[in-house]
Each structure stands twice: as C-alpha cells, then as structure tokens.
C-alpha cells in the first residue's frame with residue numbers, strides 16, 4: 528500500500544515548519560515520527576497533499592530540568608523518554624509509560640508530540656499527560672500559547688490544536704522517581720491498550736487517568752476524591768468507571784471495559800502505594 | 801526528489817517520489833530484496849532494517865525520511881568474505897528459522913536490540929522482539945538464538 532501522492536517539505540526549524548504550513552494551508556500536515564500518520568496515509572484514510580517533516584528539528588528534541596517542572600520537546604522520541612535518566616529521577620511515570628508504547632521499532636520513531644497531537648483515546652502517553660496535568664505549548668505564526676492537558680484532548684482524535692499550530696513543548700511536574708504505576712491491558716504484544724490505568728503521585732496527591740475509557744483520555748476523579756477522603760484502595764477503585772463512556776469493539780464490551788477499569792485502577796494504585 | 805542514503809556503507813543516490821516507502825526504495829531502487837514486506841501495516845516487523853543503527857519498520861517510513869542517513873539491511877551484516885554476523889550464525893546454529901520469511905526482519909531487530917541491551921534476559925529478548933511476528937511460530941528457537949548471540953559476544 529502506497530500513500531496518495533504528496534509534496535514533501537523538510538523543515539529545519541519551527542519557524543520553517545510554520546511558514547510551510549501557512550503557505551500550503553488546509554491540506555498540509557506535519558509529519559513527526561510517522562507512526563500514526565503514515566499507516567493512515569497508506570490506507571488512504573488520510574490524504575494530505577503536503578507533508579511538512581518536522582522530525583529533524585533538533586532543537587525541539589530535549590528533556591530538560593526547568594526548575595519547577597520538566598520540559599520535553601515535542602519531537603522527543605518515545606525511546607528517548609524511556610531511557611532518560613532525568614525523567615526516571617524527576618517524573619518516572621513518563622519514562623515508564625513511554626516504554627510500553629508499541630514496540631522497539633515504533634519507539635525509535637514515534638514522538639511525544641505526535642502521540643499527544645494524534646489524540647487517540649487508546650494511546651498511552653496522553654493519559655499520562657492528563658494524570659500529570661501537563662501543560663502543552665503550541666506555536667503558530669501568531670505566537671505561542673499554553674494549553675492544559677485537561678483542555679487539550681477535546682474528542683476522538685480531536686484536540687484544541689489549530690491546523691496551523693505546531694506543538695513545541697510538553698511540561699510535566701516533578702512527580703519523582705516513585706509512587707506511580709501504569710497498568711496496560713492488552714492481549715497481543717505491541718498492541719494498544721484495551722483499557723489502561725495510570726496512577727501517579729503529584730505533590731503528595733494521587734492522580735488516576737484511564738486509557739480507552741471514552742473519546743479522550745479521562746481522569747478518574749471519583750477515585751481520586753474517594754482516596755482523598757480516606758477510602759481504601761479497594762473501595763476507591765470501585766468508582767473507576769464512574770462517568771466513563773467506553774467504546775464497545777471486537778476486544779471488549781462496555782461492561783467488560785468497566786470491569787477492567789476497576790481492576791486495573793486497583794492494581795495501579797496498589798503498585799504505586 | 802533526489803535522495804542520498806548510505807545503504808550498507810555504499811552511497812546511493814536516487815530520484816524518488818516523496819511517497820516512496822523505504823522498503824520499496826530498498827527493494828526496487830537499490831535492488832536489495834533481502835528485506836521483506838509481510839503485513840504492510842506496521843505490525844509484523846518482516847521489513848525491519850536499521851536506520852542510524854536503530855531498528856525501524858521500513859514499510860512505515862518514507863525513503864525521504866532517511867535522506868542523508870545510513871541504513872543497514874540484512875545484506876549488510878555478513879563480512880565481505882562471507883563470514884556470517886554472529887546473530888546470523890546463531891540463527892543458523894539454533895535453527896531460528898523455518899520458512900524464513902520473518903528471518904531478515906527478526907535478525908535485524910535482534911541486532912538492533914542487542915546493541916541496546918547486550919546482556920538480556922530471556923524476557924528482555926521476548927519483549928525486545930515483540931514487534932516481530934513469525935507465522936511459523938518458531939519463537940522458541942529465535943529467542944534461544946538471540947540469547948546465544950548475546951552470550952557469544954560476552955566471550
């Protein structure tokens with residue numbers, strides 16, 4: 528399967544990328560690792576007429592200590608997150624979740640920015656971003672703005688990002704080297720989660736977010752509230768699926784996903800206690 | 801568009817359409833047919849090659865994305881006198897292949913993996929090769945081969 532024809536533009540800087548995207552308009556798309564976009568193009572489910580390759584913008588690939596948070600360049604690959612000693616120490620949950628995305632080959636190409644911009648509710652890293660209340664930085668020709676993760680994922684493969692905006696940075700809190708766990712439930716190696724549960728501790732408070740339990744990654748607010756009011760992990764986990772509208776598909780019914788959410792949240796909380 | 805890629809250490813220059821997949825480029829423009837297309841949907845790993853020393857699925861990468869970089873395919877592993885690469889030799893010794901269709905991808909994924917994790921446990925090997933499927937389901941001997949190659953490299 529070969530993608531429909533397109534024009535290829537390689538950007539060496541964010542400014543070049545933004546100039547190319549505004550020049551070509553609606554039908555142009557950014558290409559990062561290509562791990563989501565190229566499969567869609569090969570199936571001709573996506574047919575951009577211009578691809579602006581941003582993967583070589585070296586100064587958008589970094590993981591740095593920015594004082595009160597860790598700043599991650601949007602073009603940082605899953606592999607770099609997985610192996611970062613800074614992340615392992617300061618925000619281990621991101622490294623741990625990245626290590627569970629797809630397979631080695633996918634992690635060598637796929638980027639954090641691409642995963643976040645793609646906004647697949649079955650993806651792992653977006654749920655971690657929601658659990659951490661990450662800040663997402665977007666740049667356009669008009670300037671830069673920041674978007675809270677809670678406002679960023681607006682729907683099924685939809686985000687608050689405008690077509691002419693480049694995601695440049697993701698800021699995560701210094702949540703530390705422990706107190707987290709990611710439970711990813713799938714049946715085959717390298718697959719997406721049927722349901723996933725992220726548990727993290729930020730400034731002493733437990734955060735819980737779910738993968739594939741709705742159109743977007745969702746925060747299990749009922750679980751967090753129950754824990755905050757002193758409920759046991761076993762009791763709090765019972766509210767894991769509350770307010771969720773999970774999909775039914777080949778892998779799982781709504782009821783089964785709700786069950787998985789309760790079990791996985793309990794396991795994630797137990798493992799992160 | 802014009803692209804230049806170092807393939808198995810040989811500088812290659814070709815004029816390709818931007819939509820040319822890396823696997824298509826290797827097989828058709830470079831006439832290196834050792835790299836196979838299995839699923840064509842990023843799932844099976846049969847098309848695995850090394851890009852800048854790291855394993856990638858060449859059915860899910862554009863040749864244009866590799867422009868200016870270096871690629872290693874299965875043809876680039878053995879020494880010029882025909883001596884097999886240790887991972888190839890280990891697959892041979894441990895009967896790590898049946899029909900052979902997944903083998904080029906398995907070997908390339910294993911070479912990339914061992915570079916990142918030279919002293920793996922059996923579980924590490926299984927996880928490291930999770931992106932590669934063997935329809936003959938010969939996983940046991942593949943894993944034994946990779947462990948043997950790692951062990952051999954230590955000595």
Ligand SMILES: Cc1cc2nc3c(=O)[nH]c(=O)nc-3n(C[C@H](O)[C@H](O)[C@H](O)COP(=O)(O)OP(=O)(O)OC[C@H]3O[C@@H](n4cnc5c(N)ncnc54)[C@H](O)[C@@H]3O)c2cc1C
Nearest residue numbers: 559560561562563564629637638640641642644650651694
């Ligand atoms: C076999 C396989 C298995 C996988 N398994 C998993 C899994 O288990 N869990 C999981 O979470 N994911 C999985 N993925 C998806 C993977 O995580 C992708 O890497 C990720 O979703 C997309 O990142 P990318 O850099 O490849 O983006 P691309 O594919 O290049 O782009 C994806 C989308 O984001 C846009 N985009 C990319 N970068 C930016 C940016 N900086 N600013 C604005 N827009 C941008 C693109 O225009 C495109 O619309 C898998 C993929 C494959 C092929």
Ligand code: FES
Nearest residue numbers: 838839840845859
């Ligand atoms: S052919 Fe590329 S992953 Fe199957």
Ligand code: FES
Nearest residue numbers: 898900934935936
């Ligand atoms: S040996 Fe036949 S597919 Fe693996």
